[in-house]
Amino acid sequence: MTRFAWLQSRTQTLTTLAALAALAVVAAITGIRLSHLYDSLVAPCAATDACGLASEQFSAHYSWLQNGFELILRLAPALVGIFWGAPLLARELETGTYRLAWTQGVTRTRWLTTKLLLVGASAVATAGLLTLTTTWWFRAVDKVGANRFGLFDRRDLAPVAYAVFAFALGAFLGAVIRRVLPAMAATLGGFAFTRIAITAWVRPHLLAPVHKSLSLLSAGRFGFTATGNGTVDLVARGADIPNAWIQSSRIVTSAGDAASAAQRGAFINQYCPTIAHPSVAPGQVGKFPGDPSAFETCRQQAAGVFHFAVTYQPADRYWTFQWLEAAIYVALALVAVIGCYWWVTRRAN
Amino acid sequence: MTAMLETVGLGKSYGRRWALSDCTLSIPAGKVVGLVGPNGAGKTTLLHLAVGLLAPSAGTIAVLGDRPGSGPAALARVGFLAQDSPTYARLTVAQHLRMGGWLNQGWDDGFARTRVDELGLDLRQRAGTLSGGQQAQLALTLAVAKRPELLLLDEPVASLDPLATREFLQGLMEVVASHGVGVVLSSHQIADLERVCDYLVVLATGHVALTGEVEALLASHRRLIGPRCDPSSLPANQTVIEASHLDKQTTLLVRTDQPVLDPAWTVTPVSLDDIILAYMRQARDAGTPSTTRLAVAR
Numbered sequence: 254m255t256r257f258a259w260l261q262s263r264t265q266t267l268t269t270l271a272a273l274a275a276l277a278v279v280a281a282i283t284g285i286r287l288s289h290l291y292d293s294l295v296a297p298c299a300a301t302d303a304c305g306l307a308s309e310q311f312s313a314h315y316s317w318l319q320n321g322f323e324l325i326l327r328l329a330p331a332l333v334g335i336f337w338g339a340p341l342l343a344r345e346l347e348t349g350t351y352r353l354a355w356t357q358g359v360t361r362t363r364w365l366t367t368k369l370l371l372v373g374a375s376a377v378a379t380a381g382l383l384t385l386t387t388t389w390w391f392r393a394v395d396k397v398g399a400n401r402f403g404l405f406d407r408r409d410l411a412p413v414a415y416a417v418f419a420f421a422l423g424a425f426l427g428a429v430i431r432r433v434l435p436a437m438a439a440t441l442g443g444f445a446f447t448r449i450a451i452t453a454w455v456r457p458h459l460l461a462p463v464h465k466s467l468s469l470l471s472a473g474r475f476g477f478t479a480t481g482n483g484t485v486d487l488v489a490r491g492a493d494i495p496n497a498w499i500q501s502s503r504i505v506t507s508a509g510d511a512a513s514a515a516q517r518g519a520f521i522n523q524y525c526p527t528i529a530h531p532s533v534a535p536g537q538v539g540k541f542p543g544d545p546s547a548f549e550t551c552r553q554q555a556a557g558v559f560h561f562a563v564t565y566q567p568a569d570r571y572w573t574f575q576w577l578e579a580a581i582y583v584a585l586a587l588v589a590v591i592g593c594y595w596w597v598t599r600r601a602n
Numbered sequence: 603m604t605a606m607l608e609t610v611g612l613g614k615s616y617g618r619r620w621a622l623s624d625c626t627l628s629i630p631a632g633k634v635v636g637l638v639g640p641n642g643a644g645k646t647t648l649l650h651l652a653v654g655l656l657a658p659s660a661g662t663i664a665v666l667g668d669r670p671g672s673g674p675a676a677l678a679r680v681g682f683l684a685q686d687s688p689t690y691a692r693l694t695v696a697q698h699l700r701m702g703g704w705l706n707q708g709w710d711d712g713f714a715r716t717r718v719d720e721l722g723l724d725l726r727q728r729a730g731t732l733s734g735g736q737q738a739q740l741a742l743t744l745a746v747a748k749r750p751e752l753l754l755l756d757e758p759v760a761s762l763d764p765l766a767t768r769e770f771l772q773g774l775m776e777v778v779a780s781h782g783v784g785v786v787l788s789s790h791q792i793a794d795l796e797r798v799c800d801y802l803v804v805l806a807t808g809h810v811a812l813t814g815e816v817e818a819l820l821a822s823h824r825r826l827i828g829p830r831c832d833p834s835s836l837p838a839n840q841t842v843i844e845a846s847h848l849d850k851q852t853t854l855l856v857r858t859d860q861p862v863l864d865p866a867w868t869v870t871p872v873s874l875d876d877i878i879l880a881y882m883r884q885a886r887d888a889g890t891p892s893t894t895r896l897a898v899a900r
Contacts, residue, residue: 254704254705256700256704257700257701257704257705260693260697260700260701261690261693348688348691349686349688350688350689350690352650352655352682352684352685352688353684353688353689353690353741353744355654355655355671356653356654356655356671356677356680356681356682356684356745357677357702357706357748358674358678358705358706358707358708358748359674359677359705360671360673361671599657
């Protein structure tokens with residue numbers, strides 16, 4: 254049965270492997286250059302911790318290739334589900350060849366097991382090689398970017414687990430729907446929904462986050478903004494914790510409670526009058542304060558009165574989250590596979 | 603000897619609709635069975651149940667003593683040619699034969715290659731580009747070369763032209779003669795079956811309307827033509843299958859094991875066609891609401 258399953262799937266597998274090989278050649282050539290660039294641009298300044306400009310320069314290299322690889326990484330799992338998973342059983346059911354396949358001397362269970370294992374293994378190998386290549390290619394870029402959690406679903410284990418799930422989901426939906434095109438559409442929909450649902454509703458709750466109170470001056474951006482009704486408010490965003498996943502942040506009082514709009518307004522009125530009432534000509538975008546030193550003084554004063562409360566997942570939890578994410582998707586894939594067996598052996602027709 | 607097909611109270615429902623119900627059959631081994639019935643009578647359902655593609659909703663079915671499709675051994679003993687002779691459109695003839703070898707323990711590669719050669723099929727041609735008749739022949743070759751003890755063929759000649767039909771049936775009979783396999787062959791074209799079958803099962807509206815050896819059926823049915831009379835006045839051993847009346851004349855199709863002695867009747871033999879059609883009409887009328895029956899009877 255393995256030989257027959259290979260006969261049926263070899264064209265798609267070999268085509269994909271050829272495309273992967275081409276991608277690997279491009280990645281190898283450019284990846285080595287990128288490595289040299291990192292050594293010459295970023296490595297010297299890393300010791301002195303003053304890499305702002307060098308980092309920006311470095312990250313701009315091969316931006317078209319970066320975008321391309323990120324796009325491929327986003328699409329690859331869905332494509333595996335749509336083009337390998339969905340037709341796997343749906344094509345046999347749609348064209349009627351299942352009546353030929355299931356009446357040879359091989360049981361339906363073995364037929365299904367072989368097909369799922371062989372094409373599933375190709376899917377894992379494809380997603381694995383792709384992710385391995387690109388994760389290697391991006392290693393310097395990612396180091397400079399210091400935002401591992403921001404790239405969470407396009408590096409390391411996650412894309413492979415997504416591909417496994419998409420494949421199993423496609424196979425199951427194909428068995429149920431019994432027609433290739435609707436099964437492909439349903440696979441895309443089901444996969445996208447699952448990804449969004451787990452990213453939005455499950456992943457943030459997997460591990461209890463760390464709460465930390467920082468100085469407002471350590472926020473990525475901290476300053477003043479004009480609100481719609483002409484007053485000025487205090488804003489702080491993006492705590493500077495490298496590679497961490499910042500889940501939420503807010504300005505709090507010294508007592509630890511969230512600073513209300515009224516409290517923030519009172520502070521600005523009291524300590525930063527020049528900022529609170531900027532002289533802006535009608536129709537112009539408010540540029541304030543006129544005096545940069547007043548702005549900086551006010552920032553310092555605000556940092557004395559308020560604090561920055563950050564809720565986050567620390568960088569060292571990255572691999573825990575990767576494994577958890579992979580486990581969730583592999584478990585979902587197993588459910589879909591069990592569904593395939595159930596449908597093919599019990600419910601078919 | 604184990605019956606090649608034995609069913610007791612077999613039924614299959616799709617939701618609320620019963621495609622086949624209360625089907626009880628016992629077909630002795632080695633027969634060439636014609637499975638006849640109008641479209642939607644349940645022929646395909648019965649064959650799919652017999653090959654294990656479907657599971658029964660009611661009753662039991664045994665094929666060569668096994669539960670259909672229960673394992674590799676049961677699968678190996680039954681060859682199946684599904685309706686419209688499915689083949690993998692993108693695989694070549696040679697690849698189909700290789701598939702047969704990979705998936706069947708008892709695969710007879712020599713037979714398969716010889717047969718494909720005799721049929722004039724190009725080994726390198728993709729199955730999707732073969733004609734309907736060639737596809738049917740390729741699918742039959744696959745079913746036969748696995749060396750089954752029983753061949754189940756679902757409407758194998760429905761899509762073939764008369765010449766291809768004749769060649770197909772001829773090929774089938776050669777296989778039957780040389781390998782001694784039992785065959786169940788479904789069709790809604792009675793003429794195709796008459797030539798090859800020695801056993802008959804007539805299905806109508808999901809029920810078995812008639813079953814038996816062709817010779818016995820021919821011997822036990824008579825057409826009686828005589829003066830107009832009430833069919834219920836016949837002797838108890840004569841079962842009326844169909845009656846039609848003219849002003850002064852009554853024509854009956856009766857089933858009886860005894861000779862018809864009443865000199866009022868002109869007794870003639872009946873063709874298999876007429877027997878089958880009479881049972882189909884009987885089953886249809888029994889299953890139709892009375893208002894439509896009037897319209898049909900006219």
